[in-house]
Amino acid sequence: MAILPIRIWGDPVLKKRAAAVSRITRAERELIEDLKETMAAADGAGLAAPQVGVSKRIFTFRIGEEVHVLINPRITKREGKIIGEEGCLSIPGVQAEVARAKYVVITGKDENGKSVTYRLEDSEETGRAGTCVQHELDHLNGDLYIEKAEPNTLSWLIEDENEMGEPEIALLEATPEEILKSYRAKRLPPKVHISEMLRKRVERD
Numbered sequence: 552m553a554i555l556p557i558r559i560w561g562d563p564v565l566k567k568r569a570a571a572v573s574r575i576t577r578a579e580r581e582l583i584e585d586l587k588e589t590m591a592a593a594d595g596a597g598l599a600a601p602q603v604g605v606s607k608r609i610f611t612f613r614i615g616e617e618v619h620v621l622i623n624p625r626i627t628k629r630e631g632k633i634i635g636e637e638g639c640l641s642i643p644g645v646q647a648e649v650a651r652a653k654y655v656v657i658t659g660k661d662e663n664g665k666s667v668t669y670r671l672e673d674s675e676e677t678g679r680a681g682t683c684v685q686h687e688l689d690h691l692n693g694d695l696y697i698e699k700a701e702p703n704t705l706s707w708l709i710e711d712e713n714e715m716g717e718p719e720i721a722l723l724e725a726t727p728e729e730i731l732k733s734y735r736a737k738r739l740p741p742k743v744h745i746s747e748m749l750r751k752r753v754e755r756d
């Protein structure tokens with residue numbers, strides 16, 4: 552098992568349509584273990600194989616504290632609409648609001664090759680696994696949430712203080728072009744809020 556480097560937006564692998572998995576071999580099983588370990592280390596809600604540079608249709612995601620795996624996933628039903636804040640480990644320090652289906656049915660295979668179906672509805676009690684699987688499935692198609700963000704909601708997360716001197720996160724509006732340029736130049740706005748693990752990937756040594 553290994554923690555793999557997370558690919559940052561601008562890396563071509565994130566824009567590729569990932570290939571279907573025809574057989575679950577040792578390589579896939581190792582990849583799944585690494586995805587789980589990397590997702591835990593990055594404290595992510597989900598992680599798709601292209602985010603660690605492997606263009607295969609596999610992702611891991613959380614339902615509450617439990618970690619699940621889907622191979623060759625397919626959404627068979629979408630109902631309703633919700634708009635919620637999203638972030639992405641491959642687009643660190645950034646968030647935006649995105650419209651998603653409120654209820655989805657998603658099927659695929661688990662790590663043992665067994666067919667599985669999840670019925671997920673986002674709510675305060677059950678969390679946001681429904682949004683998460685839609686976000687992760689997009690990664691397998693080379694789509695990033697940033698491209699479907701609601702207008703004027705795309706922002707850097709900046710570590711700030713309120714009037715009482717307590718830490719808080721402020722939003723600094725940004726455009727996709729500015730964000731991409733910052734990652735490419737490895738020069739992010741001052742005090743951008745990202746984990747140490749990802750900071751190493753997006754800042755100069």
Ligand SMILES: [Zn+2]
Pocket residue numbers: 638639640641686690
């Ligand atoms: Zn993502």
